[in-house]
Amino acid sequence: GQFLGGLGFVMVEKGTSLLKMMEISVAEAEKRTGKNAVNMQETYTVYLIETRPVDAASEGTNPVPDSLWRRYSEFELLRNYLLVTYPFSVVPPLPEKRAEFVWHKLSADNMDPDFVERRRVGLENFLLRVASHPDLSSDKIFYSFLTEENGWKETVFETGFQAKADSRLKALNATFRVKNPDKRFAEMKHYGDELQSVISQLLRVRARAADRLYGVYKVHGNYGRVFSEWSAIEKEMGDGLQSAGHHMDAYAASVDDILEEEEHYADQLKEYLFYADALRAVCRKHELTQYELEMAAQDLTSKKQQREELATGTIRTFSLKGMTSKLFGQETPEQREAKLKMLETQIEEGEELVKERNAECEEFVKSAWVDIERFKEQKDHDLREALISYAIMQISMCKKGIQVWNNAKECFSKM
Amino acid sequence: MSASVVDNTVSSGNSSVAIPTDISGQILDLDEDDELEVFSKDTSTTQTDGSSFNASMQTSPASMINQYKFEEEEEDADTKDIFVTVDNPESHVTAIETYITYRVETKTTRSEFDSSEFEVRRRYQDFLWLKGRLEEAHPTLIVHPLPEKFVMKGMVERFNEDFIETRRRALHKFLNKIAEHPIFSSSEDFKIFLTAGSGELTSHKKQGPGFLSRMGETVKAVAAAVRGVRNRPQEFTDMQEYAEAFSQKISSLDKVTQRIVREQKEYLEELKECGPTYALWSQSEQELAEPLKNVAGCVDNCCKETEEQVKHLNDHLIPVLHEYVLCADTLKAVLRRRDNIQADFEGKTEALATKKADRDADSKVLSLAWDSLVGRSPEEVKQQKQQKLKGEIKEMRDELDKAEDRLEWANNALKTDWTRWQKVMRTDLRSAFIDTAERNVSYYEKCLAVWESFLQSQRTDAEGNGNVDSS
Numbered sequence: 001g002q003f004l005g006g007l008g009f010v011m012v013e014k015g016t017s018l019l020k021m022m023e024i025s026v027a028e029a030e031k032r033t034g035k036n037a038v039n040m041q042e043t044y045t046v047y048l049i050e051t052r053p054v055d056a057a058s059e060g061t062n063p064v065p066d067s068l069w070r071r072y073s074e075f076e077l078l079r080n081y082l083l084v085t086y087p088f089s090v091v092p093p094l095p096e097k098r099a100e101f102v103w104h105k106l107s108a109d110n111m112d113p114d115f116v117e118r119r120r121v122g123l124e125n126f127l128l129r130v131a132s133h134p135d136l137s138s139d140k141i142f143y144s145f146l147t148e149e150n151g152w153k154e155t156v157f158e159t160g161f162q163a164k165a166d167s168r169l170k171a172l173n174a175t176f177r178v179k180n181p182d183k184r185f186a187e188m189k190h191y192g193d194e195l196q197s198v199i200s201q202l203l204r205v206r207a208r209a210a211d212r213l214y215g216v217y218k219v220h221g222n223y224g225r226v227f228s229e230w231s232a233i234e235k236e237m238g239d240g241l242q243s244a245g246h247h248m249d250a251y252a253a254s255v256d257d258i259l260e261e262e263e264h265y266a267d268q269l270k271e272y273l274f275y276a277d278a279l280r281a282v283c284r285k286h287e288l289t290q291y292e293l294e295m296a297a298q299d300l301t302s303k304k305q306q307r308e309e310l311a312t313g314t315i316r317t318f319s320l321k322g323m324t325s326k327l328f329g330q331e332t333p334e335q336r337e338a339k340l341k342m343l344e345t346q347i348e349e350g351e352e353l354v355k356e357r358n359a360e361c362e363e364f365v366k367s368a369w370v371d372i373e374r375f376k377e378q379k380d381h382d383l384r385e386a387l388i389s390y391a392i393m394q395i396s397m398c399k400k401g402i403q404v405w406n407n408a409k410e411c412f413s414k415m
Numbered sequence: 416m417s418a419s420v421v422d423n424t425v426s427s428g429n430s431s432v433a434i435p436t437d438i439s440g441q442i443l444d445l446d447e448d449d450e451l452e453v454f455s456k457d458t459s460t461t462q463t464d465g466s467s468f469n470a471s472m473q474t475s476p477a478s479m480i481n482q483y484k485f486e487e488e489e490e491d492a493d494t495k496d497i498f499v500t501v502d503n504p505e506s507h508v509t510a511i512e513t514y515i516t517y518r519v520e521t522k523t524t525r526s527e528f529d530s531s532e533f534e535v536r537r538r539y540q541d542f543l544w545l546k547g548r549l550e551e552a553h554p555t556l557i558v559h560p561l562p563e564k565f566v567m568k569g570m571v572e573r574f575n576e577d578f579i580e581t582r583r584r585a586l587h588k589f590l591n592k593i594a595e596h597p598i599f600s601s602s603e604d605f606k607i608f609l610t611a612g613s614g615e616l617t618s619h620k621k622q623g624p625g626f627l628s629r630m631g632e633t634v635k636a637v638a639a640a641v642r643g644v645r646n647r648p649q650e651f652t653d654m655q656e657y658a659e660a661f662s663q664k665i666s667s668l669d670k671v672t673q674r675i676v677r678e679q680k681e682y683l684e685e686l687k688e689c690g691p692t693y694a695l696w697s698q699s700e701q702e703l704a705e706p707l708k709n710v711a712g713c714v715d716n717c718c719k720e721t722e723e724q725v726k727h728l729n730d731h732l733i734p735v736l737h738e739y740v741l742c743a744d745t746l747k748a749v750l751r752r753r754d755n756i757q758a759d760f761e762g763k764t765e766a767l768a769t770k771k772a773d774r775d776a777d778s779k780v781l782s783l784a785w786d787s788l789v790g791r792s793p794e795e796v797k798q799q800k801q802q803k804l805k806g807e808i809k810e811m812r813d814e815l816d817k818a819e820d821r822l823e824w825a826n827n828a829l830k831t832d833w834t835r836w837q838k839v840m841r842t843d844l845r846s847a848f849i850d851t852a853e854r855n856v857s858y859y860e861k862c863l864a865v866w867e868s869f870l871q872s873q874r875t876d877a878e879g880n881g882n883v884d885s886s
Binding site: 198 | 848852853
């Protein structure tokens with residue numbers, strides 16, 4: 001893989017069509033003001049997407065990249081389009097809309113420059129993930145998102161994707177009522193739940209610990225101040241105290257860099273927190289297609305049963321019509337004939353529908369499982385890398401600590 | 416972006432107080448021979464004043480100074496001939512009270528001790544008594560502080576294990592500081608404290624200046640304090656300023672260190688939840704299970720190390736800083752007592768001058784008239800009066816001489832002990848800080864090893880799986 005973006009952990013498959021052709025980056029962020037939908041002034045941030053043909057760079061020419069500005073809401077629109085259009089894909093998540101799991105030093109303000117910077121990096125990461133996805137990377141809407149500044153929104157809406165979106169209610173209903181979902185998907189969904197829960201917990205605990213660690217380091221800064229003041233009244237001890245004080249100040253200051261690095265680690269965890277949601281979305285879609293198949297099959301079965309009853313004259317299933325005809329007299333043979341004929345048609349249609357739905361379901365299961373496996377590999381790789389980089393960070397922090405305290409010790413010896 | 420978490424309750428000493436940086440230089444001047452000349456001429460005339468000093472004052476001030484210097488040089492040769500330990504706290508329950516005693520063990524080669532090993536049991540009250548006696552005998556020498564009587568913070572129960580252990584350590588240090596002090600260690604009271612059985616100690620405690628004479632001293636001291644000192648030599652003013660500033664700084668350090676311990680403890684509380692969370696996660700994973708479990712183990716190990724680190728701060732640095740907070744108070748008290756001695760001297764000087772003025776004044780007309788009424792001749796009366804005044808003046812001059820000696824002795828004792836105290840303080844605090852720095856280094860080294868072993872395990876894993884890890 002190649003080192004991409006500030007996060008550097010995207011496993012990029014060079015084989016995908018889009019990244020063969022172009023380099024993508026989110027280079028900058030800028031504040032803009034303008035009128036919104038209800039004609040009120042608002043301030044928002046735009047991000048500069050730069051693309052450059054891969055060949056050009058390797059030829060050594062280095063032309064100015066093509067670029068356009070996009071808002072976060074446009075990224076959201078793109079993602080929603082992808083979610084609807086590729087329901088069997090685990091669609092890469094966007095960086096969080098609002099800062100969560102913050103510890104006290106970090107601002108929860110969306111306008112905060114640090115937050116904007118981390119979001120810029122997250123957006124770039126998103127684009128690279130999509131561009132390296134075997135299915136998503138060749139999408140035309142995605143391509144025009146990267147290359148056509150004007151009119152893109154209209155193009156997206158024209159696809160009519162919003163109409164294809166499943167209603168939440170429908171999906172929820174399916175989840176509760178589906179009888180035979182594929183076991184693997186059920187397990188995956190459960191895994192998604194667990195992953196989300198445990199990463200949330202980890203992020204919360206980590207944020208609180210970071211807060212406390214900040215306090216520990218910063219209080220050492222007071223040593224610096226007091227040593228300095230104390231050295232003024234001492235003769236022989238003065239120099240040693242004064243220089244030791246400087247090291248205490250350095251120690252206190254070092255925590256800022258340490259915690260900034262840890263934020264990168266938190267961002268890596270967050271990506272998979274949101275990925276868990278994407279994973280569950282695929283599983284829910286499976287439940288929906290399976291449910292619809294089951295519904296169609298159930299409908300077919302009941303229609304067949306009705307036909308049988310009608311043909312043999314036995315009533316096995318209760319129907320109001322049947323009861324009323326019993327009460328008020330039998331149907332005429334002509335009526336029965338007509339009914340039978342209708343049922344036959346419905347059964348034919350029903351069988352078609354079942355075939356269709358079955359094919360859909362199988363198709364979905366096949367494609368989705370491929371992507372889920374791909375996702376699993378990516379996740380295992382990325383998270384392992386994240387843990388390793390966390391260990392490296394801890395080691396770096398320890399080395400800094402050793403250095404500072406050895407220096408301080410030397411100064412104390414001179415007291 | 417940095418919101419500093421500086422504790423605003425820590426007293427920020429305004430070191431705009433101009434402390435001459437070469438104050439110790441002035442004190443060190445005592446070592447020069449010409450300073451000693453001031454005392455050698457008084458050797459023949461001065462006596463110890465029985466009312467102010469107790470039995471352990473055996474020699475004249477001047478020779479005391481010489482002896483002091485001599486012993487100090489001996490001290491530097493590092494021949495320690497007395498070892499004192501305080502350990503083994505035990506609880507005693509009686510009808511009226513419950514209290515703790517500590518075992519005090521002494522091993523010594525000193526000839527003034529009847530034996531080379533002693534073991535006695537002492538309670539806090541006994542230590543207080545010893546400290547009081549030493550302070551009485553040497554009002555301007557610096558006695559190392561005792562741990563406090565009560566700990567108000569957090570309502571620590573008197574018989575809490577940690578409290579007892581902290582107190583034991585402080586008592587141990589106290590006795591050792593006394594033993595290392597050139598003058599205190601040869602104190603009779605110290606010897607009795609170390610060697611006497613409890614009955615013997617009780618009866619010895621009853622001796623010494625009685626309650627009334629002690630009250631008398633207190634009244635004198637209060638009167639002198641109220642009067643105030645008029646012409647304090649600059650060097651003692653400098654010492655006072657130093658003591659003030661030192662007190663502020665060491666108190667700040669004490670508070671800062673306690674704050675660090677609090678923050679560390681809270682950090683530890685949060686960190687303790689991280690490991691289990693990683694472990695929980697590992698249960699949902701397959702490929703990731705092993706690295707996650709590994710990380711969980713690493714975090715738990717770091718927690719243990721952090722716990723050890725906090726304990727070390729608590730057990731080593733904080734007690735030392737606390738001792739020196741109390742020392743700072745002792746310094747101020749010692750300077751006050753010296754001031755009182757000077758005030759007493761100044762008072763007596765004034766009184767003598769007034770008496771002399773009386774003597775030189777003309778006889779009063781009124782008294783002559785009275786005297787002639789009762790049949791005495793003016794000459795006779797005048798003679799009687801002159802004799803009486805002469806007697807009074809002689810008495811006062813003797814008193815004044817004693818007071819002057821006391822003052823000079825007090826001043827010199829203080830100056831010498833001040834230098835000594837500064838050396839000891841410097842050694843103590845330096846080694847406490849070095850110790851803390853070393854402990855911190857060790858803490859980070861251990862954590863480093865923990866995480867490096869994790870990296871190692873991941874590398875071997877990766878190699879085992881045939882992947883080349885680009886980390």
